[in-house]
Amino acid sequence: MRAAALEGAALPKSGVYAVRQGPVLAENLKRVVRGMQMLDYRPQAASLSLISCGSKYAIASRGGWSAEGRWAWWWKDRIDRRWVAKFR
Numbered sequence: 001m002r003a004a005a006l007e008g009a010a011l012p013k014s015g016v017y018a019v020r021q022g023p024v025l026a027e028n029l030k031r032v033v034r035g036m037q038m039l040d041y042r043p044q045a046a047s048l049s050l051i052s053c054g055s056k057y058a059i060a061s062r063g064g065w066s067a068e069g070r071w072a073w074w075w076k077d078r079i080d081r082r083w084v085a086k087f088r
Helices: 015-034 070-085
Strands: 049-052 058-062 065-069
Touching: 049 070, 058 070, 065 070
Parallel strands: none
Antiparallel strands: 049 058, 058 065
């Protein structure tokens, strides 16, 4: 089951797109209520993927580049913790 999809864009399933689309979505909801024209959301062409594999090990990839190791897990952990801290 899919809750939402971006038509016309073949994007990987990544939270970065949802996070970056959030402000545009919020603004568009306000605009619809006011009878205004909505803004277009234009996703970035490429994004960094950091996938945790457990045991403090992760895979990093962007475009045709990829790497793996404990350093990738540390990087992902740091990014995730900083993002969550914004909501505390």
